[in-house]
Amino acid sequence: MNHLRFLHYLDEVARVGSIRQAAERLHVAPSAVNRRIQDLEEELGTPLFERLPRGMRLTAAGELFVNYIRSRAAHLEQVRSEIEDLHGLRRGRVRIVVSQAAAGAFLPERIAGFRAKHPLVEFQVQVGDHSRALDALRTFESDLALIFHLTPEAGIERIDEMQQPLCLVMHHSHPLAAQPGPVRLRQCLDYPVVLPTRDIAGRQLLDAYLAKRSIKLRPAIESNSFEFLLGYLQHEQALSFQIEIGIARNNGELVHREIADRGFPAANLVLASLQNRQLPVVAYAFADYLRGTFR
Known part of the structure; x- marks a missing residue:
């Protein structure tokens, strides 16, 4: 299906904004990528890109055509999956975007x-925030998203969700670890705090709760990496x-430890897909499997 490969050239240029970078990622010559774009523009009778000094930007016609390419590629994956399923095989690939909080242990265990x-079955897993997940669903780059605290979004179907409490985390040698039951927030004020950055859902929930109760937690360290934050707890x-x-x-x-303060926030882990999109058979099967583990 060479024609699909050539369409992929245009899609890749749209993603990276550069013919040279797209050619490097596709392992082809830049001239070949440029030639295919020119052929498509000639066939359609309109420019698909604006040629700018610092790269390539889609025109309005280009946006329409790229959306067509992505929807067609997604549909092809669905058909391939259904054909393979006719033979009693669960072949194919599941593409999923997952938030950091579920990427460390929860999703690996479910995939295994x-x-x-x-x-x-093969898996393509990306770790991303809300905006990255929504963009991946809408551009057919991903079949599913597994995201915390996903607010209602137009065109996004919430397949299922599971509530998760926001907990206090510490090294097992920490003085508060000796307390078997829930911890009060004011007990935390005597210790340094390391927190996710403000663009992460868990931090947003925490900040909103603290603001209503005049409690201030000044982070000694902020990071957008959960792996780093949890790793740091082993050293202080x-x-x-x-x-x-x-x-x-x-x-x-x-x-x-759970937090004993009344009304301390929890967040929903949401499994989502693009609304009205028929998922490939294997992606649908994995979504159904995930829903079973939510129970």
Whole structure:
């Protein structure tokens, strides 16, 4: 299907904004990419890109054509999956975007469980925030998204969701770890705090709660990497906050405690897809499997 490969050239240029970078990612000559774009523009009778000093930008016609390419590629994946399913095989690829909190332990365990039953299925997993996940769904780059605290969005179907509490996390040698039950927030004020950056859902929930109760937690460290934050707790008697299933096991090095303060926030882990899109058979099967684990 060479014609689909040539359409992919245009899609890749649209994603990276450069013929040279697209050619490097596609492992072809820049001249070949440029020639295919020119051929398409001649066939359609309109420019698909604006040629700018610092790269390529889609025209309005280009936006329409790229959306067509992506929807066609997604439909082809669906048809391939259905053809393979006719032979009783669960082949194919599941493409999913997942938030950091579910990427460390929750999703790997579910993928391993699914592949134990369907070892021929491949997975393409991207870690991203809300905007990245929504963009990937809308551009047919991903079949599914597994995101925390996903607010209602036009054109996005919430397949299922599971509530998760926001917990206090610390090293097992931390003084508060000796307390078996829930911890009060004011007990945390005597220790340094390391927190996610403000663009991350868990931090937004925490900040909104603290603002209503005149409690200030001044982070000693902020990071957009959950792996870094949890790793840091092994080197200082600091505290952090994380969704319960996002707490890496770390061979028992870290422990978590619920917060006793009334109304302390929780967030929903949402499994979502593009509304009115018929998923490939194998992606639908994995979504159904995930829903079962939510129970």
